[in-house]
Amino acid sequence: MVQGSVDRAREGVELDFSRVPGVLGRIVAERVADYGSADAELGAARPRQRRFETALRASGLSLIAEVKRASPSQGAIAPLDPAEAALAYQAGGAAAISVLTEPRHFDGNPEALHAVVAAISLPVLRKDFVVHPAMLREAADWGASAALLMVSVLGEAVGEYLQMAHHLGLDALVEVHGEHELDIALQAGAEIIGVNNRDLTTLHIDLAVSPRLIARARAAGFTGLLVAESGYRSPADLGVVRGLADAVLVGSSLAGSSDLAQATRELLKV
Numbered sequence: 001m002v003q004g005s006v007d008r009a010r011e012g013v014e015l016d017f018s019r020v021p022g023v024l025g026r027i028v029a030e031r032v033a034d035y036g037s038a039d040a041e042l043g044a045a046r047p048r049q050r051r052f053e054t055a056l057r058a059s060g061l062s063l064i065a066e067v068k069r070a071s072p073s074q075g076a077i078a079p080l081d082p083a084e085a086a087l088a089y090q091a092g093g094a095a096a097i098s099v100l101t102e103p104r105h106f107d108g109n110p111e112a113l114h115a116v117v118a119a120i121s122l123p124v125l126r127k128d129f130v131v132h133p134a135m136l137r138e139a140a141d142w143g144a145s146a147a148l149l150m151v152s153v154l155g156e157a158v159g160e161y162l163q164m165a166h167h168l169g170l171d172a173l174v175e176v177h178g179e180h181e182l183d184i185a186l187q188a189g190a191e192i193i194g195v196n197n198r199d200l201t202t203l204h205i206d207l208a209v210s211p212r213l214i215a216r217a218r219a220a221g222f223t224g225l226l227v228a229e230s231g232y233r234s235p236a237d238l239g240v241v242r243g244l245a246d247a248v249l250v251g252s253s254l255a256g257s258s259d260l261a262q263a264t265r266e267l268l269k270v
């Protein structure tokens with residue numbers, strides 16, 4: 001079954017990315033053009049190592065700290081050195097690191113991921129807009145432990161991409177923003193679900209989205225990990241998801257601070 005899914009996806013699941021609206025739609029269209037002629041071959045199965053999933057399973061609320069130099073909502077955030085930033089986050093108590101590799105809007109690149117994987121012992125998430133199997137193969141080749149899969153982008157094909165990620169030894173953070181997307185993630189067999197408070201078509205943030213969808217996932221019997229994402233700036237903000245989420249993903253507020261390790265420690269204060 002798993003091999004069948006991987007084979008089908010490698011052969012090319014036809015996805016209509018033109019249905020993705022707004023800011024997200026523009027970024028996705030660029031990534032589709034970037035990878036349109038890439039080789040979809042995944043190669044042999046790889047073991048999962050330096051597990052992202054294990055790092056987030058610690059008791060309490062784990063932090064995924066993001067190396068984020070720029071974004072569509074903020075413009076330039078900070079000219080971070082990725083390895084130095086990741087070391088500071090690690091020293092401050094982060095459980096895992098997210099690295100944006102999208103170049104045009106987030107000032108990311110593959111070298112940033114390489115540098116972070118080499119500098120720290122924590123698992124690293126490749127944060128990008130995955131629209132092609134080659135992007136997962138790259139993530140594994142570059143030493144990432146996990147990749148982001150967005151239901152808003154992949155739709156029901158997220159299940160096939162999940163199988164491909166696992167085939168490559170990657171955990172997957174399957175991201176949702178609404179009830180329908182959550183149902184697709186649950187149906188696909190996601191093990192780690194991220195609820196993004198940011199509407200990626202309008203960039204509007206609503207911190208009530210994560211608690212609502214996390215409660216819905218648990219009510220549906222989901223026993224995997226749940227991650228609250230985006231818009232968190234203070235310990236009080238995190239208080240709302242303590243006891244509900246297993247982890248939070250924080251980018252802009254940490255990346256834009258003057259002392260990243262201290263900002264990480266402060267954010268995690270209960």
Ligand SMILES: O=C(O)c1ccccc1NCC(=O)[C@H](O)[C@H](O)COP(=O)(O)O
Nearest residue numbers: 071072073200229230231232250251252
């Ligand atoms: O951050 C953006 O402006 C953005 C715009 C369009 C697509 C994705 C975007 N961000 C990706 C993320 O989800 C965040 O980087 C991540 O959750 C951290 O959010 P924050 O702490 O608010 O920087």
